[in-house]
Amino acid sequence: xxxxxxxxxxxxGTAMACSLVPGAVAQEGVHGVxxxxxxxxxxxxxxxxxALLLAAxxxxxxxxxxxxxxxxxxxxxxxxEGAVGSAGYIPGNARLGIPALNESDASLGVTNPMxxxxxxxxxxxxxxxLLLAATFNPEIAFRGGAMVGDExxxxxxxxxxxxxANLLRDPRGGRNFEYAGEDPLLAGxxxxxxxxxxxxxxxxxxxxxxxxxxxxxxxxxxxxxxxEAAHRESDLLAFQIAIERGDPGSVMCAYxxxxxxxxxxxxxxxxxxxxxxxxxxxxxxSDWGAVHSLDAFVRGLDQQSGEQLDPQVFFDKPLKQxxxxxxxxxxxxxxxxxxxxxAMFANGLFDKPAVRQDIDFAAHAAIAQxxxxxxxxxxxxxxxxxxxxxxKRIAVIGAHAEAGVPSGMGSSQVTAPYRESPLLxxxxxxxxxxxxxxxxxxxxxxxxxxxxxxxxxxxxxxxxAASPFAPPPPSRVTFSPGNYPAAAAQEAAAADLAxxxxxxxxxxxxDVPDMSLPFGQDALIEAVAAANPNTIVVLQTGNPVRMPWxxxxxxxxxxxxxxxxxxxxxxxxxxxEVNPSGRLPVTxxxxxxxxxxxxxxxxxxxxxxxxxxxxxxxxxxxxYRWFARENRTPRYWFGYGLSYTSFTHANLNVAGGKTVxxxxxxxxxxxxxxxxxxxxxxxxxxxxxxxxxxxxxKVDLAPGETRRVTLTADPRLLAEFDGKAHGWxxxxxxxxxxxxxDAGDIAxxxxxxxxxxxxxx
Ligand code: BGC
Numbered sequence: 001x002x003x004x005x006x007x008x009x010x011x012x013g014t015a016m017a018c019s020l021v022p023g024a025v026a027q028e029g030v031h032g033v034x035x036x037x038x039x040x041x042x043x044x045x046x047x048x049x050x051a052l053l054l055a056a057x058x059x060x061x062x063x064x065x066x067x068x069x070x071x072x073x074x075x076x077x078x079x080x081e082g083a084v085g086s087a088g089y090i091p092g093n094a095r096l097g098i099p100a101l102n103e104s105d106a107s108l109g110v111t112n113p114m115x116x117x118x119x120x121x122x123x124x125x126x127x128x129x130l131l132l133a134a135t136f137n138p139e140i141a142f143r144g145g146a147m148v149g150d151e152x153x154x155x156x157x158x159x160x161x162x163x164x165a166n167l168l169r170d171p172r173g174g175r176n177f178e179y180a181g182e183d184p185l186l187a188g189x190x191x192x193x194x195x196x197x198x199x200x201x202x203x204x205x206x207x208x209x210x211x212x213x214x215x216x217x218x219x220x221x222x223x224x225x226x227x228e229a230a231h232r233e234s235d236l237l238a239f240q241i242a243i244e245r246g247d248p249g250s251v252m253c254a255y256x257x258x259x260x261x262x263x264x265x266x267x268x269x270x271x272x273x274x275x276x277x278x279x280x281x282x283x284x285x286s287d288w289g290a291v292h293s294l295d296a297f298v299r300g301l302d303q304q305s306g307e308q309l310d311p312q313v314f315f316d317k318p319l320k321q322x323x324x325x326x327x328x329x330x331x332x333x334x335x336x337x338x339x340x341x342x343a344m345f346a347n348g349l350f351d352k353p354a355v356r357q358d359i360d361f362a363a364h365a366a367i368a369q370x371x372x373x374x375x376x377x378x379x380x381x382x383x384x385x386x387x388x389x390x391x392k393r394i395a396v397i398g399a400h401a402e403a404g405v406p407s408g409m410g411s412s413q414v415t416a417p418y419r420e421s422p423l424l425x426x427x428x429x430x431x432x433x434x435x436x437x438x439x440x441x442x443x444x445x446x447x448x449x450x451x452x453x454x455x456x457x458x459x460x461x462x463x464x465a466a467s468p469f470a471p472p473p474p475s476r477v478t479f480s481p482g483n484y485p486a487a488a489a490q491e492a493a494a495a496d497l498a499x500x501x502x503x504x505x506x507x508x509x510x511d512v513p514d515m516s517l518p519f520g521q522d523a524l525i526e527a528v529a530a531a532n533p534n535t536i537v538v539l540q541t542g543n544p545v546r547m548p549w550x551x552x553x554x555x556x557x558x559x560x561x562x563x564x565x566x567x568x569x570x571x572x573x574x575x576x577e578v579n580p581s582g583r584l585p586v587t588x589x590x591x592x593x594x595x596x597x598x599x600x601x602x603x604x605x606x607x608x609x610x611x612x613x614x615x616x617x618x619x620x621x622x623x624y625r626w627f628a629r630e631n632r633t634p635r636y637w638f639g640y641g642l643s644y645t646s647f648t649h650a651n652l653n654v655a656g657g658k659t660v661x662x663x664x665x666x667x668x669x670x671x672x673x674x675x676x677x678x679x680x681x682x683x684x685x686x687x688x689x690x691x692x693x694x695x696x697x698k699v700d701l702a703p704g705e706t707r708r709v710t711l712t713a714d715p716r717l718l719a720e721f722d723g724k725a726h727g728w729x730x731x732x733x734x735x736x737x738x739x740x741x742d743a744g745d746i747a748x749x750x751x752x753x754x755x756x757x758x759x760x761x
Contacts, residue, residue: 402479658730
């Protein structure tokens with residue numbers, strides 16, 4: 001919003017004596033209480049309420065809202081008094097009834113870092129956000145978000161550090177599992193809907209990490225270099241769409257530099273783009289340990305989080321000194337505090353404080369399972385799937401399938417209560433590179449074992465062993481841990497079919513060094529496939545991986561990190577109880593040689609060296625756009641995914657003008673009900689070929705059913721960003737668009753005429 005400022009209304013220092021505690025205020029409602037605290041009148045707009053409250057605040061009270069510590073015992077630091085225990089804490093104000101901010105990670109569920117709330121504090125782990133993006137289903141993203149918001153409230157947490165919207169630019173990214181893929185439209189919609197879901201529960205959500213935190217390796221010192229147009233058309237567009245759809249109360253700025261300036265003190269990013277161009281009304285909080293100077297405050301950062309991790313608590317005494325010296329204005333302090341308060345009012349933090357209550361874990365696990373079932377992607381099927389329940393003898397192999405499904409690692413990891421898993425004790429693994437995040441790199445398997453789920457379908461009468469020390473029950477489904485390829489091959493040879501589970505750990509804090517499957521799992525698959533021609537591979541990875549064995553197995557299922565009920569979801573897909581409908585949210589390269597940067601920038605360089613990543617190589621042509629532009633053929637394109645039924649698209653009609661609207665008939669031509677993802681792409685613009693996802697919709701069709709689907713493009717996807725004119729520009733002329741099953745197969749095409757137009761940034 002232009003001209004956003006609370007300064008006019010602020011009567012700094014007008015302290016109103018009042019002894020009410022926040023909870024009492026909220027419950028007593030509008031009358032009576034509002035005379036002393038007029039901002040508690042919920043009929044007023046959040047802007048008005050924030051302005052009224054600011055008018056009652058002293059300068060020091062405003063500054064107190066602008067910084068806070070970690071909310072867990074960490075090294076010499078103890079849990080701040082009054083904090084629930086989570087990632088971060090901003091103390092409240094009893095005099096004015098301002099609730100404290102208890103801030104917890106993340107998109108995948110409510111975390112319990114370092115078991116700060118005790119080993120019994122459980123939360124429901126959702127599948128990876130990359131799996132969520134593979135659902136292409138905004139509604140299911142909203143439901144997951146609402147579930148996380150609900151659990152956060154039940155734990156007394158009112159800020160969820162969620163909404164990962166960074167683009168997947170490299171299939172080795174350690175944090176890609178927390179993000180929503182390579183395309184700005186898909187990532188923006190999925191992250192935006194998850195944020196909207198969280199906030200529907202009365203909990204503020206962030207969107208993060210603004211911007212270009214697309215590489216974990218050397219994330220604290222890396223300089224992401226990109227031209228303005230390319231940035232606006234890619235990563236920034238993902239954030240812009242997520243913010244428009246989700247209206248997050250806060251934006252978390254990133255660790256890395258953007259064009260030579262740290263993201264948390266980047267005037268171009270925070271003041272000009274986010275606050276001025278986009279009119280963002282919420283507040284910018286720092287990532288934990290991402291603040292390098294007091295200048296950040298003038299350059300757009302409103303709040304210093306996890307302040308012990310920075311060289312100084314810049315946003316306390318130094319900030320006050322800056323105001324006293326006249327280098328920082330009072331108005332800017334009021335503006336920053338007002339942004340925090342406004343978001344708190346807008347999301348009900350004053351009116352409906354988070355209250356501890358019981359959680360319906362069964363209902364919530366069902367949401368996690370529904371996401372997993374829609375986001376698992378069938379990559380290859382030579383007719384072996386779905387499995388018949390009458391299958392005689394199945395060899396299940398590898399990846400701790402007897403224990404559960406892997407989770408991604410780092411601050412987003414939903415920890416409790418699985419640390420106490422009797423089957424697979426948690427190990428802290430120092431990751432590659434600098435190993436700086438070893439504390440977080442816990443190998444955790446959520447206890448939803450695929451083995452048990454498969455056995456239940458083949459031998460329903462067999463009950464699982466009561467303890468890890470009991471002998472395994474007799475079953476037609478055998479299990480081999482897969483540590484030794486020869487032993488696994490022996491099991492496979494004795495079975496009718498083999499299902500090999502493989503996994504790739506990936507973590508916040510560093511990237512995986514390359515696209516290979518670790519732990520000798522390629523050799524395991526090769527050995528099993530050589531022993532049994534009916535081999536199925538279930539991948540559980542945070543990224544695309546090399547698959548040298550792809551031609552030798554009958555089916556490949558991408559299970560990602562599948563969350564609380566992942567094993568059940570995988571089994572339901574394998575047995576056809578669920579018809580797979582996930583589509584890849586990332587292009588799957590054959591190997592690293594096809595990437596814009598075959599080697600990870602900075603890999604092997606000493607820690608602390610500044611590494612430059614030149615994102616201008618691909619610019620805004622991320623993922624499938626890069627492959628299309630360079631005429632490279634990946635193993636699988638963005639949007640790809642098989643089904644147990646088949647779909648056709650016909651009768652494409654397109655209309656032009658200011659944007660493109662396309663209608664198409666989708667028919668389920670197979671014998672099973674199934675869901676298709678109708679994808680509309682731009683293929684040519686007046687300047688030449690261009691590949692961009694313009695719109696998508698998931699449709700559920702009965703066998704033989706035809707539905708007409710109409711899709712309208714967000715005009716920014718047809719435009720170029722014009723730096724000189726400072727806005728989006730659509731050139732008048734002919735545009736070719738098309739419908740196809742993925743970004744590399746767009747057979748049904750039509751040309752449409754668009755009128756020239758511009759749009760504000
Ligand atoms: C991560 C953030 C997270 C924060 C608090 C940081 O290391 O980058 O995503 O929200 O820690 O746990």
